[in-house]
Amino acid sequence: MIFEQATVTMFSGKGGVGKTTCAAATALHYASAGEKTLAISTDATPSLSHIFDSSRDGFPASREMLRIRELGAAEVEQMWDEKFGKDVFDVFSSFVAIDYRDFVEFTTGILPGLSEEFMVDYIRELSLQGDNSHIVWDTAPLGQTLALLQTPAMLVEHLRMAPRIYSKLKLSRIKKEPILSIIGRWQKLSAEEMEFLRNRVQFVIVTIPEALAVVQLDDVFHRMDAHGLKVGQLIVNNVIKVKDSSFLETKSEQQKKYLDTIYAKYSHLDIIEVPMFPYELRGWERLREVEKVLFSG
Numbered sequence: 001m002i003f004e005q006a007t008v009t010m011f012s013g014k015g016g017v018g019k020t021t022c023a024a025a026t027a028l029h030y031a032s033a034g035e036k037t038l039a040i041s042t043d044a045t046p047s048l049s050h051i052f053d054s055s056r057d058g059f060p061a062s063r064e065m066l067r068i069r070e071l072g073a074a075e076v077e078q079m080w081d082e083k084f085g086k087d088v089f090d091v092f093s094s095f096v097a098i099d100y101r102d103f104v105e106f107t108t109g110i111l112p113g114l115s116e117e118f119m120v121d122y123i124r125e126l127s128l129q130g131d132n133s134h135i136v137w138d139t140a141p142l143g144q145t146l147a148l149l150q151t152p153a154m155l156v157e158h159l160r161m162a163p164r165i166y167s168k169l170k171l172s173r174i175k176k177e178p179i180l181s182i183i184g185r186w187q188k189l190s191a192e193e194m195e196f197l198r199n200r201v202q203f204v205i206v207t208i209p210e211a212l213a214v215v216q217l218d219d220v221f222h223r224m225d226a227h228g229l230k231v232g233q234l235i236v237n238n239v240i241k242v243k244d245s246s247f248l249e250t251k252s253e254q255q256k257k258y259l260d261t262i263y264a265k266y267s268h269l270d271i272i273e274v275p276m277f278p279y280e281l282r283g284w285e286r287l288r289e290v291e292k293v294l295f296s297g
């Protein structure tokens with residue numbers, strides 16, 4: 001049987017700008033077209049299921065084409081332990097006397113980068129399995145996501161040094177050779193993850209027309225560029241379209257300034273404006289309205 005790799009679309013942006021809403025509407029779009037879709041969140045405090053409000057009746061028939069998964073901290077820890085724990089422990093415990101359980105908790109919870117690295121690897125594997133046509137990836141607010149994207153590249157860089165360091169160490173408790181081959185495997189894995197992020201993932205940045213959000217965009221694009229990651233689409237959410245009060249008119253005037261900046265700076269991107277809705281966007285009927293805007297072209 002020939003497996004199709006799933007398309008992977010990652011939604012990223014500052015806190016509260018509408019990443020999960022746009023990711024959910026996108027997943028709904030694919031599922032409604034009869035294509036098997038996985039909506040997955042790597043936010044430690046996920047809200048995907050809440051936004052889908054999947055407990056309610058009246059979910060469309062396409063529901064069966066849609067799976068929702070939220071990777072919480074505990075799940076990440078467990079999966080990381082199963083796949084990488086032993087390897088990393090072998091290397092780490094050659095320097096530090098530490099108990100295995102404490103080590104897993106330490107690496108997945110505190111040591112920056114490793115659990116992020118794992119999430120990239122996990123989504124890459126999911127995309128290769130052929131169970132889904134689309135994977136829609138909802139991420140945590142920007143800080144963590146940038147770490148997530150930078151880890152594979154950082155790891156490749158650091159691992160380049162590793163053999164030199166190891167050959168200088170007097171390792172009494174373990175043999176050098178297995179450690180070097182473990183590092184070799186990580187190097188390969190990191191390179192594969194980087195390749196995956198560069199060539200297989202569609203990045204969608206969500207923003208709002210406000211000062212801080214627009215300022216932060218520069219930094220995001222700069223960092224993505226530095227690693228050769230390409231953003232395909234920019235969603236500007238919460239744009240006021242109906243100005244039927246002086247309050248909204250004033251607010252819209254203010255937004256215009258930031259919208260102009262966005263169009264001037266990012267004219268090379270596919271920019272989509274999503275209006276500010278007067279109600280909470282929860283449940284599939286509401287998400288359908290966002291879907292219409294996102295896929296109208």
Ligand SMILES: Nc1ncnc2c1ncn2[C@@H]1O[C@H](COP(=O)(O)OP(=O)(O)OP(=O)(O)O)[C@@H](O)[C@H]1O
Binds near residue numbers: 279
């Ligand atoms: N266009 C819109 N009109 C009205 N409300 C919106 C719009 N977009 C998002 N919201 C509301 O804003 C809130 C935040 O949206 P959402 O959870 O999608 O943001 P987020 O970027 O995923 O947040 P977080 O960074 O916390 O994960 C939600 O209550 C959502 O319903």
Ligand SMILES: [Mg+2]
Binds near residue numbers: 139
């Ligand atoms: Mg969210």
